[in-house]
Amino acid sequence: MTELERRYLRLLWAYPAAYRRARGAEIVGTYLDLAAPGRRWPAPADALDLARGGLAARLRAAGATDLLPGVRLAAVLAFLAATALAAHWMVPELRPARPEYGLQQVGPFASLGAVVWAAWLAAALGQTLAPRRYARPLLWAAVLATALVVPVSAVTGLSRPPLFVVLPQLVLGVIALGLPPRVPHRARVVPLAVAVLVVVFTQTAVPRIGPIVGYRDVWNFQAPVAVGTVLLLAAVAAALRPGRRWDFRGGWALLILLTPIGLLNLHELAQLGQRNPDWATLAATAVAVSLLGPGLLLAALSARLQAAPQQPTPPCPTCGSSR
Structure with missing residues (x-):
């Protein structure tokens, strides 16, 4: 057995055990036949x-x-929600805090959040x-900027949005990274x-308070609750x-978005x-919420596995035989 074949066999662990036993040799053989002479590692595309x-x-x-259509539906809804939040939070970033509050603003912006929201609007x-x-x-880039805003703020001392804003974003x-590869042209304009x-609603509905006097004046729970x-x-x-039999794409999307x-x-x-939750209560609630969603998703997958009818052995990808 060559090193390339051994590495292809390791990649084959992505398949269920029954599938590997039935079709593993044919799949690996096909990739080996198509591999360039002298190759030692599987191609990234493979x-x-x-x-x-x-x-x-x-x-x-x-x-x-x-499940995959459910993931894509959840991605579309998540991207629209993230875009709406970024547009809303970008408005107060244009009104830096008063100097006497000692907040380290970022140029003409109130905090590092301006970079995050700009990245989302660019997306x-x-x-x-x-x-x-x-x-x-x-x-x-927008996801990476959101993930880095907290550590960058810790290193530089520059102001940033609070965690209850950054974490759901x-x-x-x-x-949203699960967005479908192709989106109809009419739907592409929606974000x-x-x-x-x-932005228009925030500018007109939110009172113009001038320079903000601190995060407490801007970062409130009303916008996240509304979007949520x-x-x-x-x-x-x-x-x-209503869907067809075994069609649960909307249910998967709901479980993913919980x-x-x-x-x-x-x-x-x-x-x-x-009644007035402190930081410890908020942190404990965040942990519970973060565990509940994936837990329910795994439970639904397990229940579907138990209820699903036995699938026949898939046909060979090269000869078409199902024996």
Whole structure:
């Protein structure tokens, strides 16, 4: 056995055990036949193809072939929610705090949050106008900027948005990475339209208080709760749509979005146990919410696996035989 064949066999662990036993040799043999002479490592495209095929096979084995459409639906809703929040939070970033409060602003902006929100607005613009090869990196850049804002603030001493603003934005961004590869042209304008409408609403509905006197005057729980409520209603509406047998895409989307919805309503959930929740209560609630969503998702996958009918052995990818 060559080193290349051994490495392809390791990648084959992405597939269920029964699939590997039935079709593993044929799959690896096909990749070896197509590999260039002298190659020692699988091509990145081959590794990605095996990972995708393994995931699809595991979903078929679990009777959850509608999970991937559910992930994409959740990604669309998460991206719209993240865009709306970024547009809303960008407005107060244009009004730095008064000097006597000693907040380390970033140039003409109130905090490092301006970089994060600008990255998200650029991602929304990219989804509308840029080709796919540029839109995806812009989305990754927005997620990376959100993840780095807290450590960069700790190192530089510059002001940043509070954690109850950054954390749900990061979770929404991670989910948004599952956006479908192709979006209808009419739908591509929706993120940018949402951003424009939210900016206009924020500028007109929020009182013009001039320079902010501290984060307490700007970073309130009203905007996250509003976006979280709309996101919950949209996910529930998608889950309640009548579907075909074993079609649970809206339900998967709802389960995936439970964590960011809970984080957006963190203060209200923490108030269930304490009228004026302190930091420890908020942190404990955040941990509980972060564990509940994935736990329910895994439980639903397990239940689907138990209820799904046995799938026949998949046909050979080269000869088409199902024996």
